[in-house]
Amino acid sequence: MNLFREIWQSIVRRDPLSTDKGKSELVFLNVWLHIHPAKVKKENMKFRHSFYLGFITFFLFLILVTTGIVLMVYYRPFPPQAYQDMKDLEFVVFMGPFLRGMHRWAAHGMVVCVFLHMCRVFYTGSYKKPRQFNWVVGVFLFLLTLGLSFTGYLLPWDQLAYWAITVGSNIGSYAPLVGGQLREWLLGGHSVGEAALVRFYVLHVAVLPAAMILFTIVHFWRVRKDGGLSRPIWKLAPPKAAPLVTIGAPAASAAPLKASAASSTKTYGLMEVVTGKPIFETITPEEEEDTVFSYPYAFVREAVALMVTVTGIMMMSLFFHAPLEELANPAKTPNPAKAPWYFLGLQELVSHSAMLGGVVAPALMVLALLAIPYIDRNPSRRPSDRKWAIWLFTLFVVINLVLIVVGTFFRGPGWALVPPWVHVVGGAE
Amino acid sequence: MNRRSFFKLSWGTVGVGALVSALGVSFAAILRFLKPNVFYEPPQAFKIGTPGDFPFGAPTFLVEEKIFIFRDREKGFSAASAVCTHLGCTVAHFQSDQKFHCPCHGSVFGADGAAQHGPAPRALDWFEVTLARDGQLRVDKDKVVPSSYRLMV
Numbered sequence: 168m169n170l171f172r173e174i175w176q177s178i179v180r181r182d183p184l185s186t187d188k189g190k191s192e193l194v195f196l197n198v199w200l201h202i203h204p205a206k207v208k209k210e211n212m213k214f215r216h217s218f219y220l221g222f223i224t225f226f227l228f229l230i231l232v233t234t235g236i237v238l239m240v241y242y243r244p245f246p247p248q249a250y251q252d253m254k255d256l257e258f259v260v261f262m263g264p265f266l267r268g269m270h271r272w273a274a275h276g277m278v279v280c281v282f283l284h285m286c287r288v289f290y291t292g293s294y295k296k297p298r299q300f301n302w303v304v305g306v307f308l309f310l311l312t313l314g315l316s317f318t319g320y321l322l323p324w325d326q327l328a329y330w331a332i333t334v335g336s337n338i339g340s341y342a343p344l345v346g347g348q349l350r351e352w353l354l355g356g357h358s359v360g361e362a363a364l365v366r367f368y369v370l371h372v373a374v375l376p377a378a379m380i381l382f383t384i385v386h387f388w389r390v391r392k393d394g395g396l397s398r399p400i401w402k403l404a405p406p407k408a409a410p411l412v413t414i415g416a417p418a419a420s421a422a423p424l425k426a427s428a429a430s431s432t433k434t435y436g437l438m439e440v441v442t443g444k445p446i447f448e449t450i451t452p453e454e455e456e457d458t459v460f461s462y463p464y465a466f467v468r469e470a471v472a473l474m475v476t477v478t479g480i481m482m483m484s485l486f487f488h489a490p491l492e493e494l495a496n497p498a499k500t501p502n503p504a505k506a507p508w509y510f511l512g513l514q515e516l517v518s519h520s521a522m523l524g525g526v527v528a529p530a531l532m533v534l535a536l537l538a539i540p541y542i543d544r545n546p547s548r549r550p551s552d553r554k555w556a557i558w559l560f561t562l563f564v565v566i567n568l569v570l571i572v573v574g575t576f577f578r579g580p581g582w583a584l585v586p587p588w589v590h591v592v593g594g595a596e
Numbered sequence: 597m598n599r600r601s602f603f604k605l606s607w608g609t610v611g612v613g614a615l616v617s618a619l620g621v622s623f624a625a626i627l628r629f630l631k632p633n634v635f636y637e638p639p640q641a642f643k644i645g646t647p648g649d650f651p652f653g654a655p656t657f658l659v660e661e662k663i664f665i666f667r668d669r670e671k672g673f674s675a676a677s678a679v680c681t682h683l684g685c686t687v688a689h690f691q692s693d694q695k696f697h698c699p700c701h702g703s704v705f706g707a708d709g710a711a712q713h714g715p716a717p718r719a720l721d722w723f724e725v726t727l728a729r730d731g732q733l734r735v736d737k738d739k740v741v742p743s744s745y746r747l748m749v
Contacts, residue, residue, distance in 0.1 A: 330685070334700060337683035352627075356635050358684070498659035500686040502699030518701040518715050521682055582702035582714075 190460040200466075202387055204395060206458040207465045216291065216399035219472045220284035225383070226476040227277040231315075232376065234270040242322070244368035246361050249324040250494045257491060268484030274316050276480065278509050281312045289539070289560050292548030293397035299540035301389040304382055306536045311379045313509060318371040320507050321364060329495030330504040332367070333359050338506075338517055338525040346526075358497070403548055404451070502580045511574030512567050518582050532563075641736040643728055647673065647749045650733075655689050663723065663735060664689055664696075672748035675735045676709055677721040687720070696720060708743040719743065 181196050182189035191205040210216070241260055242252050256263035285305060288294055294302035321332040336359065340350040355362030390396070492501075506514045516524030543556050550557060579585030597605075642661065650656050650673070655664040662678040676696075680687050685700035695712070696705035703714030710719045724739035725747040733747075 330700075334683045334685065352631055355630075355632050356637055358637075360637065362632065362636070498662065498686060500699050504685050504700040514701075517683065521715055521717055524715075581697060581699060 184462065187460065190462045193462050200461075202391065203461045203465060204391065205461060207461050208395065208398070208454055208457045209459050209464065210399055210402045210457055211396040212465055212468060213399060214468075217396065218283070218287060219468070220280050220287055222469055222472045223476050224277055224280040224284055226473045227273045227280060227480070228379070228383070230269060230273040230477065230480055231277065234266050234273065235372065235376075237266055238270055239372060244322070244365050246324055246364060246495070249322060249364060253323045253325070253491055264488060265481075265484050268487065268489045269480050271489040272483040272487070273480050274319060275508075276483075277312055278316055281309050285309060285536075286560075286564060288397075290550070290557065291397060291400055292550075292553065294540045295543070295546060295548060296540075298389075298393045298397070301386060301393055302540045303537055304386045304389065306533070308379070308382050308386060309536075310533070311375055311382060315371060315375045315379065316507060316509065318367040318375060321359070321367045322371065323491060324364065324495050325492040326495055326499075326501055327490065327492045329359060329497065330500055331506045331510075332363070334504055334506050334514065335510060336363075338510075338513065338521070341521045341525045343526070360497075397548075398454070400548065400550065503578055503582055505574070505578070508571060508575050511578075512570030515570045515574035515578070518578075535563075640738045641734065643730075643732040643734050646732055647727075654691055657689070661735070661737075662686060663737075665725075665733075665735075668746070672746040673725045673733060674743075674746050675723045675725050676743075677723065677737075679721075680716060681711065681718045681720060682714070682716040710743070 179196075181192035184190055184193060193200065194203050194205045195201045238256070241256055241263070243249060253267075256267050260266075288302065288305065317332075317335060320335075321328045336350055336354055339353070340346045342349060351357065353363070353366065354360070355366050505511060513525065513529060516528050518524070539560075543553070545553055545556070547553060576587040577584055579589075638660065644658060644661070644665065647667075650665055650667045652667050652669050655666045655676070657664055657678065664676045664678055666674045666676065668674075678686050678696075680698040680700065680703055682698065682701055682703050685698050687696040687698045687703075687705065689696050694707045696709065698704070698714065698716065701715050703716035704712050705716065705720050706712045708719070709722060711717070721737075721740045722743050722745055724736045724741045724745065726734045726736070727747065727749060728734040733749075
């Protein structure tokens with residue numbers, strides 16, 4: 168028994184979890200857990216502050232990586248085989264439809280959750296100083312999510328995939344100067360074909376996931392370095408409260424902190440003494456009291472979020488099948504031919520003007536998103552102090568949603584305006 | 597500026613410059629590498645059959661080539677692209693109104709291919725039709741001609 172004990176202790180090398188020291192060491196002696204702080208602020212972990220959307224997005228990404236790797240085993244990225252492999256997954260492979268379903272619903276869920284996460288961060292003002300740059304990283308993660316979804320869309324090589332990508336890649340060709348080149352470079356040809364499939368495959372399974380992981384690391388790192396999860400709105404200090412006290416470096420105007428004698432029961436490690444103020448948020452004594460050990464408080468909540476996410480995606484895959492249309496047919500455009508739903512707002516814009524709707528409007532939208540933390544210099548995070556910002560962002564969200572809903576449900580054959588409750592018989596051929 | 601800082605600056609510039617240009621050239625090479633030298637695609641110029649294969653009146657749609665072949669009793673042969681100039685969907689030719697309709701965004705092109713309705717930015721392309729030595733019709737998609745172009749056989 169002693170040997171087993173020794174082996175176990177050689178692995179974990181920490182005090183028992185019943186002690187505070189053990190709880191701290193669990194976090195900072197473990198390479199996977201030490202992205203967490205040893206202690207978290209209880210209120211910041213409240214569900215009604217963040218809705219755990221960032222966690223859920225990350226868990227969806229984990230599901231996507233896992234199911235994606237398994238699906239790769241049965242997939243060959245060449246035009247006729249790719250579609251046959253889909254059929255195999257549907258009818259031959261053990262749990263094939265379930266795995267494909269999980270991959271699909273997790274992908275769609277990720278687009279939704281990234282967007283909702285962005286909304287939450289905006290409405291709680293959590294992109295404000297010192298978190299401006301992390302908002303920018305987040306916008307890139309959003310774009311990468313769309314890129315991964317778009318490249319994944321082509322892989323089944325059915326009619327839906329083929330025409331969605333034809334329309335999508337042609338939108339890109341309207342970009343000034345580089346447009347045509349960009350399209351040829353992306354497709355490896357003049358139309359969506361064999362070369363395009365391999366390229367999209369490489370982007371989907373190697374290039375974009377790698378970029379996604381790199382950006383995610385930066386994103387998480389900055390969450391920590393920018394002061395952890397943001398303070399919930401309801402915990403913000405009243406507008407004209409006393410200035411924040413900087414632990415260790417009291418402002419000249421503030422009353423000097425009473426130095427407490429070093430406790431004989433704690434040990435302190437001192438890395439280095441440098442002058443200057445810390446860049447991250449400093450905490451008030453009230454916040455200090457609010458903290459609890461990450462183990463078990465934060466870990467239990469994250470585990471529940473993970474379980475709910477996985478279960479939700481599994482349920483979706485059990486009850487809703489990932490669609491598969493007939494083999495891609497370059498000669499026959501389905502009517503109407505629609506891009507993936509998250510691009511239908513864009514397609515709706517493009518149906519009015521290719522240049523304005525397909526290039527100028529989306530480029531401006533992305534630039535505006537990137538610039539938000541630098542344009543909105545109002546330091547207050549209280550909703551009552553930032554009515555304009557909230558109105559403008561809500562307008563942006565509503566416009567996008569309306570465009571997507573119109574493109575998805577109100578566009579029939581020939582892109583004519585057809586309400587979803589009207590059934591078109593035959594359609595224009 | 598003294599001797600020491602001069603050398604520091606100049607060697608620094610040379611070093612950073614060498615690194616940046618080496619990386620720049622490498623990445624440019626990668627970008628170029630991704631642009632194919634040869635496209636394994638159907639040829640842009642191809643034979644479509646003898647004139648007698650094509651009926652008068654309604655155009656013949658060639659699926660692989662994505663072109664419409666028109667044969668008019670007085671005017672002769674012409675070939676129109678079936679690729680919508682908007683986002684590349686395949687247009688359909690309606691006998692009822694003699695126009696081309698795109699299923700994707702509702703663009704409509706007149707009988708001469710001119711964009712009449714919808715988001716299409718320009719007219720459909722018309723391609724050169726010639727008679728090859730062996731008596732077959734030959735279409736060259738690299739040669740765009742005015743919509744008035746006809747080949748009399």
